[in-house]
Amino acid sequence: xxxxxxxxxxxxxxxxxxxxxxxxxxxxxxxxxxxxxxxxxxxxxxxxxxxxxxxxxxxxxxxxxxxxxxxxxxxxxxxxxxxxxxxxxxxxxxxxxxxxxxxxxxxxxxxxxxxxxxxxxxxxxxxxxxxxxxxxxxxxxxxxxxxxxxxxxxxxxxxxxxxxxxxxxxxxxxxxxxxxxxxxxxxxxxxxxxxxxxxxxxxxxxxxxxxxxxxxxxxxxxxxxxxxxxxxxxxxxxxxxxxxxxxxxxxxxxxxxxxxxxxxxxxxxxxxxxxxxxxxxx
Amino acid sequence: xxxxxxxxxxxxxxxxxxxxxxxxxxxxxxxxxxxxxxxxxxxxxxxxxxxxxxxxxxxxxxxxxxxxxxxxxxxxxxxxxxxxxxxxxxxxxxxxxxxxxxxxxxxxxxxxxxxxxxxxxxxxxxxxxxxxxxxxxxxxxxxxxxxxxxxxxxxxxxxxxxxxxxxxxxxxxxxx
Amino acid sequence: xxxxxxxxxxxxxxxxxxxxxxxxxxxxxxxxxxxxxxxxxxxxxxxxxxxxxxxxxxxxxxxxxxxxxxxxxxxxxxxxxxxxxxxxxxxxxxxxxxxxxxxxxxxxxxxxxxxxxxxxxxxxxxxxxxxxxxxxxxxxxxxxxxxxxxxxxxxxxxxxxxxxxxxxxxxxxxxxxxxxxxxxxxxxxxxxxxxxxxxxxxxxxxxxxxxxxxxxxxxxxxxxxxxxxxxxxxxxxxxxxxxxxxxxxxxxxxxxxxxxxxxxxxxxxxxxxxxxxxxxxxxxxxxxxxxxxxxxxxxxxxxxxxxxxxxxxxxxxxxxxxxxxxxxxxxxxxxxxxxxxxxxxxxxxxxxxxxxxxxxxxxxxxxxxxxxxxxxxxxxxxxxxxxxxxxxxxxxxxxxxxxxxxxxxxxxxxxxxxxxxxxxxxxxxxxxxxxxxxxxxxxxxxxxxxxxxxxxxxxxxxxxxxxxxxxxxxxxxxxxxxxxxxx
Numbered sequence: 001x002x003x004x005x006x007x008x009x010x011x012x013x014x015x016x017x018x019x020x021x022x023x024x025x026x027x028x029x030x031x032x033x034x035x036x037x038x039x040x041x042x043x044x045x046x047x048x049x050x051x052x053x054x055x056x057x058x059x060x061x062x063x064x065x066x067x068x069x070x071x072x073x074x075x076x077x078x079x080x081x082x083x084x085x086x087x088x089x090x091x092x093x094x095x096x097x098x099x100x101x102x103x104x105x106x107x108x109x110x111x112x113x114x115x116x117x118x119x120x121x122x123x124x125x126x127x128x129x130x131x132x133x134x135x136x137x138x139x140x141x142x143x144x145x146x147x148x149x150x151x152x153x154x155x156x157x158x159x160x161x162x163x164x165x166x167x168x169x170x171x172x173x174x175x176x177x178x179x180x181x182x183x184x185x186x187x188x189x190x191x192x193x194x195x196x197x198x199x200x201x202x203x204x205x206x207x208x209x210x211x212x213x214x215x216x217x218x219x220x221x222x223x224x225x226x227x228x229x230x231x232x233x234x235x236x237x238x239x240x241x242x243x244x245x246x247x248x249x250x251x252x253x254x255x256x257x258x259x260x261x262x263x264x265x266x267x268x269x270x271x272x273x274x275x276x277x278x279x280x281x282x
Numbered sequence: 283x284x285x286x287x288x289x290x291x292x293x294x295x296x297x298x299x300x301x302x303x304x305x306x307x308x309x310x311x312x313x314x315x316x317x318x319x320x321x322x323x324x325x326x327x328x329x330x331x332x333x334x335x336x337x338x339x340x341x342x343x344x345x346x347x348x349x350x351x352x353x354x355x356x357x358x359x360x361x362x363x364x365x366x367x368x369x370x371x372x373x374x375x376x377x378x379x380x381x382x383x384x385x386x387x388x389x390x391x392x393x394x395x396x397x398x399x400x401x402x403x404x405x406x407x408x409x410x411x412x413x414x415x416x417x418x419x420x421x422x423x424x425x426x427x428x429x430x431x432x433x434x435x436x437x438x439x440x441x442x443x444x445x446x447x448x449x450x451x452x453x454x455x456x457x458x
Numbered sequence: 459x460x461x462x463x464x465x466x467x468x469x470x471x472x473x474x475x476x477x478x479x480x481x482x483x484x485x486x487x488x489x490x491x492x493x494x495x496x497x498x499x500x501x502x503x504x505x506x507x508x509x510x511x512x513x514x515x516x517x518x519x520x521x522x523x524x525x526x527x528x529x530x531x532x533x534x535x536x537x538x539x540x541x542x543x544x545x546x547x548x549x550x551x552x553x554x555x556x557x558x559x560x561x562x563x564x565x566x567x568x569x570x571x572x573x574x575x576x577x578x579x580x581x582x583x584x585x586x587x588x589x590x591x592x593x594x595x596x597x598x599x600x601x602x603x604x605x606x607x608x609x610x611x612x613x614x615x616x617x618x619x620x621x622x623x624x625x626x627x628x629x630x631x632x633x634x635x636x637x638x639x640x641x642x643x644x645x646x647x648x649x650x651x652x653x654x655x656x657x658x659x660x661x662x663x664x665x666x667x668x669x670x671x672x673x674x675x676x677x678x679x680x681x682x683x684x685x686x687x688x689x690x691x692x693x694x695x696x697x698x699x700x701x702x703x704x705x706x707x708x709x710x711x712x713x714x715x716x717x718x719x720x721x722x723x724x725x726x727x728x729x730x731x732x733x734x735x736x737x738x739x740x741x742x743x744x745x746x747x748x749x750x751x752x753x754x755x756x757x758x759x760x761x762x763x764x765x766x767x768x769x770x771x772x773x774x775x776x777x778x779x780x781x782x783x784x785x786x787x788x789x790x791x792x793x794x795x796x797x798x799x800x801x802x803x804x805x806x807x808x809x810x811x812x813x814x815x816x817x818x819x820x821x822x823x824x825x826x827x828x829x830x831x832x833x834x835x836x837x838x839x840x841x842x843x844x845x846x847x848x849x850x851x852x853x854x855x856x857x858x859x860x861x862x863x864x865x866x867x868x869x870x871x872x873x874x875x876x877x878x879x880x881x882x883x884x885x886x887x888x889x890x891x892x893x894x895x896x897x898x899x900x901x902x903x904x905x906x907x908x909x910x911x912x913x914x915x916x917x918x919x920x921x922x923x924x925x926x927x928x929x930x931x932x933x934x935x936x937x938x939x940x941x942x943x944x945x
Contacts, residue, residue, distance in 0.1 A: 002362035006378070013365055013377040066540030066872060075869045098869065105374030107717050112372070113629035114611040115621065119371040131621065133611050134534070134604015135629055136544040140862070141716045145542055145870040149604065151535030176533040177604030262866055265717055268374070296916075324490060324653075325913045326684040337682060339689045363614065363622040375626055382626045385708060386634055392701045393638040396694055400645050403690035407683045409652075410675035417678050419660035422653070424490035424912075429680075 017119075018104040018245040018268050023227040027202055028122040028193070030184050031226035031244075032213075033236045033258070034097055035274040038220035041095035045072050048215035049099075052185060054171045056154035069148045071182040072099040072212050079278075094276050097221070099212070100125060100146045100182035101261065101269035104244060108138035108147060116179070123226070123270060124184055132178040139179060143262050147181045150174050184223070185210040205231040226270070242272050287434040289454030290416045291444035292425040296327060299426040302447040303333040306428075309443055311436050322417075322427035330426070344402035345395055352394020353387045360386055416454060425450060482918060483576045483762045490912050492757075497654075497904045497911075498661055500753035508752045508897065515893035522887010525880045526601055534604055538878035542862045542870040545602070547881040549712075550854040551888060552598035554737065555591045556636065556709055557730070557850070561738025562588030563643060563702040566650070567695040575917065576766050578910040579758040582654075583749055583900065584742050585647045590895045591741075592640045594888050599633075601884055628711045635708040639701055646694050652677050653687075653909040669902075706734045713857065719800035720861040725788070729781040736778045736820070737850035739771040743843040745896070747836045749905060758906050761834065768827050768839075775824035775846070782821070782853075796866055804860045808874045812856045819849025 006013070023029040049055060049072045056069050075096045106125045109117050116131035117138055139147040153176035159167065167173060170187040174180050185208075192208035205224055213221040224233030226244065237243075240258025241250050247266050249259070257275035260268075293299040299321070307316055316335045321327065331337070361378050364370065370377045404410075414429070421427040430440050441452055529536050539546050562584035569577040600606055612633050614623050623630045655674035662670050677683060710730035713721035723729075746767065750759040789801050804813050823845050826832050832839055863872050899905070 002366040003358065006362045006365040009365065010378075013370075016376055017371065017374040062535065065535075065538060066542070066875075067535055068541070073869075096869075107373060109371075110373035110375050110624070110626040111628060111716065112624050113627040113633070115367065115372065115624035117372075119373075131611065132605065133608045135602070136604065137627065137629055137712075139541070139544045141718070143717055143866040145865070145867055148541065149539075149544065150533065151539065152533040177606075179604070265866065321681040322679045323681070323684065324657075324679060325909050325916060326688050327681075331681045331685060334681060337685060339686050341686060341689050341693065345693055360614075360625055364625055366620055367622050368620060372624060372626060379626055382631065385631045385704075385711075386625060388704060389631075389634045389638045389701075389708075392697050392704075393641065396638075396642045396645060396697050399690050399693045399697070400649065403649070403686055404675075406686040407677075409677065409683070413676050413678045421679055422657045422660045423494050 020245050022104075022245060023123065026121065026123075026227050028189075028225050029227040029244075030102070030122055030124055030189065030270065031224065031233050031237065032102075032184075032210075032271040033222040033233055033240075033274065034271060035220045035222075036094065036096060036276040037274060038218040039074075039095045039097060040218055040220075041074050041076060041093070042217060043074050044215045044217055045097055045212035045221065046070055046074060048211040049182075051166070052168055052171070052211035053183070054167050054173050056150075056158035058152075058154075058158070062152070067151045069150075069154075069180070071146070071148065071180070072097055074098075091278070096273070097212070098144060098146060099271070100184075101144055101267065101271050102182075102184060104268035104270065105266060107141045107143060107265070107267060111137045111141045113137065122189075124186065125181075126183065126186070127179060127181055129172055129174055129178045129180065134177040134179065136179065143265050143267065147179050149179050150176045152176055202228070237272055240272060240274065244268060244270070285434045286431055287437050287454065288414070288416055288429060288431045289437055289441055289444070289452065290322075290418065291428045291430075291441075291449040292418060292420060292451045293428070293447065293449050294425060295448070296330065296426055298447040298449075299327075299428060300330055300333060302428060302444055302449075303330060305443050305446065306430070306440070307333060309440075311432065311439050314430075314432050314436060314440065318431040320429040320431075322421040322429060324422055324424060324426075327426065339406070341399060341402050341406060345399045348398025349391055349395040352398075353391040356390035356394075357383060357387045418451075418453075483760060484579070484911070484914060484918065485757060485760070488757055488911075488915055490915065493908050493911050493915070494657055494661070496755070496757060497906050497908050498658065500755065500905065501658070501666075501901065501903075504752050504901065505754070508901070511748070511752070512894065512897045515890040515897065518890025519887050519894050520890075522884050522890060525883035525887060529601075529880050529884070530606060536878065536880045538876070538881070540872075540875070542865060542872055543859065543875045544862065545858055547855070547877050547885050548598050548602035550858045551851070551885050552595050552602065553709055553730075553854045553857075554851050555595035555598065555888065555892070557706060557734030557737050557854075558741050558847075559588040559591040559595070559639070559643070559738065560702050560706055560731070560734035561742055562586070562591075563698050564735055564738070565742065566646065567698040567702070570695045571692070571699065575914055576763045578914050579755075579760075579906050580742070580746060580763060580767070581910075582647075582650070582907040583745055583896075583905040584738075585643065585650070586899050586903075586905065587738075587741060587745060587896060588643045589640070589647055590892050590899065592636060592643065593895065594892045596636060596640070597888060597891065599636075628708065628715050631708045632712065635701075635705045639705045642694070642698055642701055646691075646698055648673075649687075649694065650691060650907065651903060653679060654904045654907060657908055658904065703731050706731045718861050718865055719794070719796040720789075720804070720857070722797070723785055723789070725781060725785050729778070729785060732774060732778040732781055733850060733853060736771070736774045737847050739767070739774055740843040740846035740850075743767060743771060744840060744847070747840045747843070749900060751836075753900065753905065755906055758911060764839075765833060768833055771846075772824055772827045775820070775827075779821045779824075800861060800864055803864045804856055807860060808863065809856055809860045812852050813860075816849050816852035816856055819845050820853060821849075823849065 050057065053071060055071060058068055075098050077094050077096065079092045079094055102123065102125050104123065106119065109119060109125065113135055114131050114133055116128045118126060120126050136149055139145065139149060155173050155175060188208050192203050196203045203225065205228065210223050213223040222233055222236060224231040226234050226237065228234060241253060241256050242258045242260065243249065245268065247263050247268065258272045259275065260272055291302065293302065306319060319334060321330050360383055364378050416429060418427060428444060432440055437454065444452055537546060565577045566581040566585040600609060603609055612623050612630060652674055655670050656677040656679065659667060659670035659674045707727035707730065710726040714723055714726035716722065746759055746764060749755055786801060789797050823842060826842055832842060859875065863875060
C-alpha cells in the first residue's frame, strides 16, 4: 500500500516548496502585514495573545532568566543615525512586534526529530504538542527565536485558583517539556472555517482575526487570506511588491516599504513588515 | 565398521605440532583423512592450519548478502514511511528527500553488514555449543592440541605418530 | 640489491648488512602462561586505589542522578536554560562523550586493518571505552529531552497512528548512527573477547565461572573457529572504521545543517571527526596510565607502546589544530558578516576565557608531548592528557554557547549566560557514570587482550628465530635489518 502510494505520487513527493503560484488552487493561505509606522508599542497584542492562547505568566524572576512565554513580543529598538541621536532623541524609539513568521520554508520544521512541527495545507507552521519530545532543536534553528519552551510545569503555577477559570477552553494548556509557538490563532481559524464550510462558502476577508490583530488599537496588524487575490492582505503584499516565493524582492516602485525579516536566510516568511517612515522636516 | 574414537595430543612447541601434522598427512593409516584432524590452539596458527586440507570460510558471502539487502529494504521502508506519514511537508523540503535518506541508508548498510557477519560467524563457528569431552584447559593457555578422530583400531597407530613429536600429554578414550 | 641506472653496467658492490635490534613492544620474558596469569590477576585483586576511584565515581554518579531527578520533577527550567540558550552543557557534553569513543575504534579497527601490532595490549580497554562513552552520550540525549518519558517517539516503530520519526532531522540521523555504532562496537568488543572469556572460564570458579561459561558460548579454539573468527573480525573492523567516521560527521550535521552563525560551516564533519579522535586518544593515554598502575599491567602497557600512542595523539592534534584554524580562516576570509561577528564574539566576548582556554589546552599543550621527560613521566603525562581533554570539552562548549548568545536575531542577544548547578551536576555525574562502568568492566572482564598479546609474543619469537638464522645471502630480509653500503 505504501509502496504504491510512493510510486503514484512520486512527482509531488519530490517537489520543493515554496514555488510560484503554490496557493493558486488552495482555499486558504494565512498571512499578515504589520505596519511598523502604526505600531505604538502598547503591548495590547501581547496581552490579547496571553488571554487568547492560555500563555503562562512566568513571573519576574523567570522572565529575567529569559524563560518568558510571550508568543508575540514587542521589541524596542533605538534608531541609529545622526539626526536621531542629536536632534530628535525623543523620536529614536521604534517598536517591532515579533511573532512566529510562519515561514514557508521554515528552518524549524526539517530538524524536528519526531515531526511534531510541520507545515499545514493552509500555510501555517504548526506544532503538535502531543508529539513533541522537547529536543528544542527547532528553537535552536529558528533564526527569529520565536519558539517558546515550557521550562516549568505551568498549569500548576501560572493560574492559581480561581484564575484557571479564565482559560480559553478552545486551547490546550501545555505541560512542561514541550515547545510552543504562535499558531495564528488556529482555534479561531478552525472554528470559522467549519462555520463557513457548513454554510457552503469560503471565509470572507476579515471574518476571522487573530487576537493580536483584533486587539491592536492602531490597526497596525492586518491578517488575512493570501490565497484570495482580493483580500486586503493580498492587495497589500502586491502593492508592496512582496512575493511569497521569492527571497529577494523587486523594490522598483516609489514608496515601497514592505520587507520580510532575514529574507536572505531563505525562510520565505508569511509576515510582511512595513518600514517606519520618519519625517525630520517637521 | 568399528566405533569412532578420538585422541588429543598437546604440544608446547608449535613447530613440533606442525611436524606431527605433516607426518599425519603423509601417513597411510587406512580410513584416516586429514578432515578428521582438529587443531585447538590459544591463538590462530595459519602455518598449522595450512597443513590441514583447505577449510573454506563463507562469511563474506553472508556479509555481501547483508550489505545488498539491508540498505535497499531500508531505503524503500524509509521512503514509504515518509510518503505515508500524514503530516508530511516540512521546511519546504521534498517529502522524499535524497540526502537525508542516503545518510540513513548508509547507516543501515553498515548495520546490516555487521549483523549478517556476526550471525553467520556464530553459525560457522558452531557457537553457542558444547565443548568436546576431550577439551583441555591448557589449549586456552599455552598448548596446542591436535584432536584426531579415527576408527578405534587405528587409534594406537595415530597415537604413535603423535607421540613421536614430544607431546606434553596424550589422552583419549582408547589411547591408553 | 643492486640495480641499473641509465644503462650503466651493473656494479658489483659488496653489501654490508648490520642488525639493529627493533625496539620491542613487549619485554623478552613474557610467555604465554605468564600472560594468562597476569591478566587474570587483574580480575582478582587490584591496587586499593581501584576502590577509591570506583567509589568516588559512584558518588559523582549518584549526585548526577539526584540532579537529573530534580530536573525531571521540576522541568528543564532548573537548568537555567532559556530562549536563545536552549541546549547548554547537555549537547556540548554529548558531543564530548561521543567523540571520546572514536579513538577506541581507531585503535581496534583501523590499526587492526593495517596490522599495527602495538595496538594489541591496549585496544581492548579502548574498545570498552568506546562502548561506555557511547552509553554516556546516549544518556545525554535523554537528559536533554524535555519529555524524557516520550523518548521512543524518535525510534521508527510501526504504530496505529502512522506516525514516523522525521527522517530529515539530523537528530534522527544521530539516533540511527549512534544506535548502529553502539550495536556494532558492542558486538565487536564482545566478539573479540570470546577467546579471552574462554580463558576466564577455564580458570574461574563459582558464579564467575558460570558467567564466563555463558558468555564464552563454548569456545574451544579449534582451527575452524579461529579461521572464521579472524575473517569475521577483520570484516567487522572494515565496517567499523567508516562507521566511526560517519557517526561523528553526522553529529556535526546537527550544527552544520542548521542556519546559525558559526555552525553553518562546510568543514565541520572532518573537524568533528578529528576532534573526536583527538580527545579519544588523550582519553586512551589517561586510561593507559590509570590501568597500568591500578591493575599492574606494567609488562604489557610498555613505554614503546605509549610512545607510539603519544605520537599518534600528537599527529591527530596537529590535524585538528589545522582544521580549527582553517575554519576561522574561511570565516574571516568570507563575506558572511554574521558568522564573522560570531567568530569575533567568541574570541573577545563573554566566553573569551573559554575560547582562549581551548586554544591553550588543545592547541598549545600538545607540544609538550614532544618533550622526552613528559613522555616518560607518567604523573605529568596523566595531567597533560587530562588538560587536552579539558581543552576538547571547552571546544564543544564554545561551539554551542557563543553561537546561541549571538545569533542572527539581535533581540535575543544575551550577555553572560551561565549554566546552573544542575547542569554541572549532571555533567559531573556523567564522568562518574563512565568511570564507574569502565572500572567495573575492567574488574570483571580482561582489559588486556590475552590471545592477541600471545600472538604478539609468538611473532616476536618468530622474528627472533628469523634474526638468528639470517645471513647476508638470504633473500628474505628479517625485520629490523638495515642496509649499509651502496648498491
